[in-house]
Amino acid sequence: MLIHRTDPLNCETPVADLGESVTPIAHFYVRNHFQVPAIDAGAWKLDVAGLVGRRLALSLRELIRLPSETRTVTLECAGNGRRYLSPAVGGEPWGRGAVSTAEWTGVPLAVVLDLAGVLPMATDVVFRGADRGTVDGGASEISFERGLSLEAALDGAVLLSYAMNGEALPVQHGFPVRVIVPGWYGVASVKWLSAIELTDHPFAGYYQATKYRYESDETSEPVTLQRVKSLITEPVDGAELPRGETIIRGIAWSGAAPIARVEVSIGRDGWRDACLVGERRRHSWQRWEAIADLGRTGNIEIRARATDLAGHTQPEAASWNRYGYGNNAVHAVSVSVVGAKTLRI
Ligand SMILES: Nc1nc2c(c(=O)[nH]1)N[C@H]1C(S)=C(S)[C@@H](COP(=O)(O)O)O[C@H]1N2
Ligand SMILES: [Mo]
Numbered sequence: 001m002l003i004h005r006t007d008p009l010n011c012e013t014p015v016a017d018l019g020e021s022v023t024p025i026a027h028f029y030v031r032n033h034f035q036v037p038a039i040d041a042g043a044w045k046l047d048v049a050g051l052v053g054r055r056l057a058l059s060l061r062e063l064i065r066l067p068s069e070t071r072t073v074t075l076e077c078a079g080n081g082r083r084y085l086s087p088a089v090g091g092e093p094w095g096r097g098a099v100s101t102a103e104w105t106g107v108p109l110a111v112v113l114d115l116a117g118v119l120p121m122a123t124d125v126v127f128r129g130a131d132r133g134t135v136d137g138g139a140s141e142i143s144f145e146r147g148l149s150l151e152a153a154l155d156g157a158v159l160l161s162y163a164m165n166g167e168a169l170p171v172q173h174g175f176p177v178r179v180i181v182p183g184w185y186g187v188a189s190v191k192w193l194s195a196i197e198l199t200d201h202p203f204a205g206y207y208q209a210t211k212y213r214y215e216s217d218e219t220s221e222p223v224t225l226q227r228v229k230s231l232i233t234e235p236v237d238g239a240e241l242p243r244g245e246t247i248i249r250g251i252a253w254s255g256a257a258p259i260a261r262v263e264v265s266i267g268r269d270g271w272r273d274a275c276l277v278g279e280r281r282r283h284s285w286q287r288w289e290a291i292a293d294l295g296r297t298g299n300i301e302i303r304a305r306a307t308d309l310a311g312h313t314q315p316e317a318a319s320w321n322r323y324g325y326g327n328n329a330v331h332a333v334s335v336s337v338v339g340a341k342t343l344r345i
């Protein structure tokens with residue numbers, strides 16, 4: 001893993017390790033704002049409060065007994081790719097690997113909200129994590145909290161997840177229970193969930209109203225769905241390859257819709273279609289591959305560009321914003337093509 005900070009841990013996955021359909025836990029990126037909270041699973045209760053007919057305090061045992069589902073979902077940090085923005089912006093200097101895919105098992109949020117009985121005037125849901133800390137030099141601590149409109153929260157796919165790749169949720173990923181909001185940037189998927197509150201107004205906490213917004217002089221828009229994006233996982237940047245045919249592999253995803261196509265471009269040649277590989281799953285990345293003919297020796301640039309079924313395509317250049325979110329510019333790797341003899345030495 002590429003470590004940006006150890007305390008709290010913030011680390012990303014080397015791009016070469018992102019080529020599988022499911023990322024092993026040991027290779028799944030970690031993004032923590034505060035210290036990881038110590039939680040006693042036996043004493044843990046999920047508080048479901050606010051505009052509900054019946055306030056709940058669910059133990060882990062009770063939650064696990066409710067109907068569950070397993071979904072393969074890709075999480076991407078909104079700051080992924082931040083380090084390539086120009087002019088440079090502050091924040092964790094993520095390269096391209098703050099994205100990973102896991103099989104998440106949990107209870108659909110809708111099941112828990114049904115148990116609590118959402119009152120008609122409720123319009124929004126707030127998820128609170130057990131982790132706390134100060135931000136921007138402030139004196140008092142805040143919790144990590146995020147809101148979702150009730151409409152987005154009830155769309156059926158949101159999970160209260162207690163298992164990842166078939167194992168109990170690891171501490172770094174939110175033990176004992178986290179939210180998984182498929183298709184959204186990772187910030188929506190609150191870890192170490194302690195409370196769910198139903199309200200009649202949009203949430204305006206720090207990680208909603210101040211951070212995780214596309215800010216520029218002209219606009220301030222909330223970060224929501226993952227923008228369409230692809231990565232070349234093979235060959236890696238700087239690789240030496242023999243002349244002739246080579247295989248190019250990668251992944252592509254989009255929060256708005258499944259991937260419709262991925263195109264690659266070799267050197268100055270135009271774009272041509274890659275093959276999509278494996279199942280098409282609504283909320284997980286799609287693997288793809290293409291055969292390229294590296295005809296001449298020297299440095300050559302390989303690029304990939306994805307388009308989703310909603311018609312969104314990756315831009316050539318990133319659109320700058322103050323905190324460096326949502327960089328989905330086309331990924332290019334440079335390889336050097338050598339004569340076969342040189343490679344055998
Ligand atoms: N409670 C809590 N939940 C959180 C965070 C956090 O710091 N605290 N980070 C968020 C962000 S910004 C991302 S990208 C994802 C990262 O999830 P992971 O560490 O499991 O990869 O968790 C989200 N949920
Ligand atoms: Mo994030």
